[in-house]
Amino acid sequence: MSTSFTPIQGGGSLVLAWRTAQKKILIVGGGNVAAQRIVSVRTADAHVILVCPAQGLIDETRYRIENKEVTWIDRNFVDSDLDGMDMVLTAMDDHEESARIGHLCRSKRIPVNVADVPPLCDFYFMSQHREGPLQIAVSTNGQGPKLANMIRTKIAATLPKDIGKTIEKMGLLRAKVREWEPAIENSGKRMGWVIRCCETWGLETMSKLNELKGKEEENLYKVLEEYFKKNEVPPTSLVFPSSPEIALIGAGPGDPELITVKAKRCLLEADLVVSDRLIPQQVLDLVQGELRIARKTTGRSDEAQEELLEWCLEGLKKNQRVVRLKIGDPLLFGRGGEEILWFRERGYEPVMVPGISSAFSAPMAAMIPVTFRGVSDQVIITTGRGTKGSMPDLPEYGSTRMLVVLMAVGRAVELRQMLLERDYPLTTPICWVENANCPEERVVLGILETMASVVVDNNIKAPAVLIVGKSVDVLTRDNVKIV
Numbered sequence: 001m002s003t004s005f006t007p008i009q010g011g012g013s014l015v016l017a018w019r020t021a022q023k024k025i026l027i028v029g030g031g032n033v034a035a036q037r038i039v040s041v042r043t044a045d046a047h048v049i050l051v052c053p054a055q056g057l058i059d060e061t062r063y064r065i066e067n068k069e070v071t072w073i074d075r076n077f078v079d080s081d082l083d084g085m086d087m088v089l090t091a092m093d094d095h096e097e098s099a100r101i102g103h104l105c106r107s108k109r110i111p112v113n114v115a116d117v118p119p120l121c122d123f124y125f126m127s128q129h130r131e132g133p134l135q136i137a138v139s140t141n142g143q144g145p146k147l148a149n150m151i152r153t154k155i156a157a158t159l160p161k162d163i164g165k166t167i168e169k170m171g172l173l174r175a176k177v178r179e180w181e182p183a184i185e186n187s188g189k190r191m192g193w194v195i196r197c198c199e200t201w202g203l204e205t206m207s208k209l210n211e212l213k214g215k216e217e218e219n220l221y222k223v224l225e226e227y228f229k230k231n232e233v234p235p236t237s238l239v240f241p242s243s244p245e246i247a248l249i250g251a252g253p254g255d256p257e258l259i260t261v262k263a264k265r266c267l268l269e270a271d272l273v274v275s276d277r278l279i280p281q282q283v284l285d286l287v288q289g290e291l292r293i294a295r296k297t298t299g300r301s302d303e304a305q306e307e308l309l310e311w312c313l314e315g316l317k318k319n320q321r322v323v324r325l326k327i328g329d330p331l332l333f334g335r336g337g338e339e340i341l342w343f344r345e346r347g348y349e350p351v352m353v354p355g356i357s358s359a360f361s362a363p364m365a366a367m368i369p370v371t372f373r374g375v376s377d378q379v380i381i382t383t384g385r386g387t388k389g390s391m392p393d394l395p396e397y398g399s400t401r402m403l404v405v406l407m408a409v410g411r412a413v414e415l416r417q418m419l420l421e422r423d424y425p426l427t428t429p430i431c432w433v434e435n436a437n438c439p440e441e442r443v444v445l446g447i448l449e450t451m452a453s454v455v456v457d458n459n460i461k462a463p464a465v466l467i468v469g470k471s472v473d474v475l476t477r478d479n480v481k482i483v
């Protein structure tokens with residue numbers, strides 16, 4: 001019978017948060033492992049009894065004893081030490097004695113961890129990240145403690161700053177909700193409302209609760225109470241009012257790993273993201289707030305551009321943090337400069353976040369160094385389609401000059417003709433790079449003579465970059481001399 005119930009995978013451990021406050025935990029041994037165990041169990045407020053002769057102590061365990069963080073018994077383990085213990089941890093070099101203690105605990109049904117002997121452990125210690133009430137524990141089921149440690153570090157690095165404080169604030173909100181609606185039969189309503197708030201606001205936004213103090217915080221709770229009573233979730237912009245901000249952000253050429261850390265943060269935090277059409281889905285998936293994408297524009301690009309900017313302005317007037325997301329670098333052939341002036345005229349100075357431009361990343365994707373000592377020492381970046389569809393003015397041929405042409409696909413025939421008129425030899429190497437840095441990337445090589453026909457033969461489509469000049473095949477040619 002096929003069901004939607006969680007399939008049982010088996011072979012795991014039961015992952016619990018064990019409350020050991022004031023429980024008696026015996027640690028046998030006084031070295032490094034014992035020292036680590038002391039930190040773990042004292043973090044959980046357990047009462048620790050450490051059995052170890054003085055000569056077996058290291059500086060840290062001695063410090064714990066002197067600081068009265070553990071009760072110390074200065075001798076080797078004796079069986080009666082197990083009396084009244086809630087848990088036992090062995091951390092000693094004598095493996096035989098360690099295993100004997102493990103078996104003894106088993107016979108007395110005292111949960112035990114025998115360091116380095118997984119079959120004798122009733123439980124394992126997990127790699128932990130601690131921040132206030134937040135505890136993240138990673139288990140590899142005893143198979144890879146170092147890996148658990150690395151995974152834990154990676155997870156912790158993705159969390160918003162001061163997440164522990166945010167959790168405390170949300171804990172406070174839960175307590176308030178119980179005050180507003182104490183009836184036990186309404187626990188479902190209480191829980192449901194808090195869950196919907198968390199989902200609507202998102203982790204990044206919720207971390208703004210940390211900044212609220214005194215009167216501001218009291219006022220917020222008043223607003224939240226009103227919404228709770230109506231069983232509605234207050235909109236994010238009401239709970240976390242922000243000053244309006246417009247950021248012009250470069251999305252890079254397409255690979256989400258090629259956007260800057262700052263661009264990623266802006267995307268995660270934005271209330272509204274207004275994006276160009278070329279931006280790949282993987283980058284758009286980072287957006288947490290509202291996302292609006294430019295319409296198809298054949299022949300109406302000015303109207304579409306005006307519409308995009310008006311969307312941004314609407315957001316700004318609602319005090320939102322708005323991101324204008326642009327492919328590659330915002331100030332290279334994307335009307336970025338005009339947009340800055342447009343926003344300035346309306347009283348907003350954009351924050352600029354650069355992006356990796358296709359002008360450089362597409363040649364690199366095709367392993368074309370745009371400069372190479374002794375081969376090319378200049379790069380001209382130009383467009384195949386100027387303002388209102390005009391032809392660009394391409395430079396004269398220079399044997400050490402590279403040309404990178406954006407928006408050139410539909411103009412291959414005219415551009416080829418113009419290059420010939422500018423004395424480019426028919427044998428000049430050329431390359432088309434379509435969808436650079438995206439999964440669908442294609443690289444098509446040729447020479448000036450075939451520059452237009454390869455577009456048709458290979459069905460090359462925008463977005464693509466055209467690269468012209470001797471560096472195109474510098475890394476594949478046999479007779480290149482390193483000068």
Ligand SMILES: C[S@@+](CC[C@H](N)C(=O)[O-])C[C@H]1O[C@@H](n2cnc3c(N)ncnc32)[C@H](O)[C@@H]1O
Nearest residue numbers: 327328329332357358406407435436463464465
């Ligand atoms: C309006 S321009 C914007 C350029 C962008 N600001 C930049 O820095 O890459 C659009 C042109 O960029 C180029 N382009 C953008 N992304 C590309 C990609 N992933 N692969 C190849 N060319 C790309 C194409 O030439 C496309 O026609």
